Amino acid sequence: MRYVSTRGHAAQPTFSDILLGGLAPDGGLYLPAEYPQVSGAELDLWRGLSYADLALEILKKFATDIPAIDLKALTDKTYRAEVYRNTRAGESAERITPLHVIEQDGDKTLLLQALSNGPTLAFKDMAMQMLGNLFEYTLDKQHAELNIFGATSGDTGSAAEYAMRGKRGIRVFMLSPHLKMSAFQTAQMFSLQDENIFNIAIKGVFDDCQDMVKAVSNDLDFKSRYKIGTVNSINWARVVAQVVYYFRGYLDATTSNDQKVSFTVPSGNFGNICAGHIARMMGLPIDQLIAATNENNVLDEFFRTGIYRVRKSAETYHTTSPSMDISKASNFERFVFDLLDRDAPRVKALFAKVETDGGFDLSGAPGSDGDEFRKIAQFGFASGCSRHEDRLATIRDLHARYGLTIDTHTADGIKVAREYAKPGVPMIVLETALPAKFNETIREALGADAVRPAGFDGIENLPQRFDIMDADVSQVKAFIVAQTGL
Numbered sequence: 001m002r003y004v005s006t007r008g009h010a011a012q013p014t015f016s017d018i019l020l021g022g023l024a025p026d027g028g029l030y031l032p033a034e035y036p037q038v039s040g041a042e043l044d045l046w047r048g049l050s051y052a053d054l055a056l057e058i059l060k061k062f063a064t065d066i067p068a069i070d071l072k073a074l075t076d077k078t079y080r081a082e083v084y085r086n087t088r089a090g091e092s093a094e095r096i097t098p099l100h101v102i103e104q105d106g107d108k109t110l111l112l113q114a115l116s117n118g119p120t121l122a123f124k125d126m127a128m129q130m131l132g133n134l135f136e137y138t139l140d141k142q143h144a145e146l147n148i149f150g151a152t153s154g155d156t157g158s159a160a161e162y163a164m165r166g167k168r169g170i171r172v173f174m175l176s177p178h179l180k181m182s183a184f185q186t187a188q189m190f191s192l193q194d195e196n197i198f199n200i201a202i203k204g205v206f207d208d209c210q211d212m213v214k215a216v217s218n219d220l221d222f223k224s225r226y227k228i229g230t231v232n233s234i235n236w237a238r239v240v241a242q243v244v245y246y247f248r249g250y251l252d253a254t255t256s257n258d259q260k261v262s263f264t265v266p267s268g269n270f271g272n273i274c275a276g277h278i279a280r281m282m283g284l285p286i287d288q289l290i291a292a293t294n295e296n297n298v299l300d301e302f303f304r305t306g307i308y309r310v311r312k313s314a315e316t317y318h319t320t321s322p323s324m325d326i327s328k329a330s331n332f333e334r335f336v337f338d339l340l341d342r343d344a345p346r347v348k349a350l351f352a353k354v355e356t357d358g359g360f361d362l363s364g365a366p367g368s369d370g371d372e373f374r375k376i377a378q379f380g381f382a383s384g385c386s387r388h389e390d391r392l393a394t395i396r397d398l399h400a401r402y403g404l405t406i407d408t409h410t411a412d413g414i415k416v417a418r419e420y421a422k423p424g425v426p427m428i429v430l431e432t433a434l435p436a437k438f439n440e441t442i443r444e445a446l447g448a449d450a451v452r453p454a455g456f457d458g459i460e461n462l463p464q465r466f467d468i469m470d471a472d473v474s475q476v477k478a479f480i481v482a483q484t485g486l
């Protein structure tokens with residue numbers, strides 16, 4: 001299997017070549033040259049597999065340059081009940097992503113797929129845990145080291161640290177805005193005592209942290225000398241690992257391959273739902289893929305109008321589903337590449353226009369950049385938007401009717417899923433975090449605290465290990481140099 005850049009760069013690297021990197025050299029994103037297809041016979045065989053073995057079958061199709069026996073060791077190590085143990089009452093940790101029926105209204109069924117039972121209580125663990133093991137395996141083979149350098153406003157940083165802690169050959173340097181994360185998020189990250197994890201609290205906001213990561217990424221000498229890498233959401237291996245749970249959800253919700261299901265996905269950077277698109281392109285019988293956004297509705301606007309208009313910082317709202325507060329969707333280019341029949345020069349021109357003009361228009365209106373909006377439904381995509389009041393109402397409704405407490409992002413998903421539920425097509429909502437992670441809003445909605453999974457009581461009182469620095473890139477670079485001893 002070879003990979004191509006959405007902007008047409010000529011080199012066609014392998015899975016291992018792109019594993020440790022981010023963007024293609026031309027600024028594009030990687031996708032497989034062709035999507036591997038899954039037959040009905042294979043789907044039948046996969047129905048009875050464990051999650052780890054299903055992950056193995058899917059990874060084998062994409063990571064063709066890693067021996068299957070090694071992949072099996074990696075998927076077995078990643079997808080274990082002990083790792084995904086933060087289950088609700090009644091859930092089996094062995095299932096890894098347990099599926100529940102939430103409500104049945106005549107022929108309409110709404111289901112919830114639990115993706116947040118991993119160490120940091122958000123779906124990002126599903127892929128990041130796999131990435132940690134893949135990185136360790138690859139670096140070991142190459143006798144190489146990697147210094148992961150990133151910025152986080154909460155979820156990504158903690159998922160990365162819990163995936164990389166104690167791993168040979170890897171250090172993590174994670175910037176976060178000083179005193180801006182929730183007490184729970186801060187405690188989760190800063191209480192890690194592993195020697196390869198470095199938390200750096202920056203006196204500034206998230207954008208200052210992000211700018212410093214960009215500055216280091218653009219310093220090619222520093223980057224290669226100190227072996228700097230990233231784990232951001234455009235990483236291809238993360239997307240592949242996410243493809244697995246769409247298959248699992250489908251297989252758990254159906255008994256035969258004649259049936260279709262739809263998925264509603266709380267969306268920000270379009271990484272999660274992009275994996276659903278890939279599963280569908282591989283032949284998984286998905287009817288609709290519905291992107292649920294919060295007040296930051298860049299994606300909802302596109303799927304309703306064909307106009308992609310990124311937002312400025314001042315137009316990006318701080319909401320109560322903060323992990324979806326994005327101004328542009330960094331994985332969206334992958335879908336646009338397929339929507340445009342993989343016309344790389346056009347993709348390149350459109351995303352150049354995003355930089356110069358703040359967006360592009362595929363509505364087909366006179367003077368627009370194309371008319372591919374008419375093909376959106378062929379790809380199964382639709383969307384909806386949910387706001388703070390909707391989140392509160394949905395959290396209250398599910399709690400009152402079913403005694404179920406859901407987090408704010410998942411609430412955005414449920415609200416939008418209900419608008420699209422169709423008779424005869426099970427609608428699966430992906431649960432992207434557990435409510436304990438966003439307890440402030442749970443308390444606002446329900447007047448009571450969310451249940452914390454065992455082992456998280458009192459984490460705010462554990463000793464914390466972190467350094468505080470100014471928003472000054474030279475200070476951060478000096479720190480990395482000192483810690484790596486290179």
Ligand SMILES: *Cc1c(COP(=O)(O)O)cnc(C)c1O
Pocket residue numbers: 122123124155156233266267268269270271272273323324409432433
């Ligand atoms: C990251 C995140 C999302 C958004 O996922 P994307 O892949 O960026 O679309 C939604 N909910 C939660 C809780 C998250 O952490």
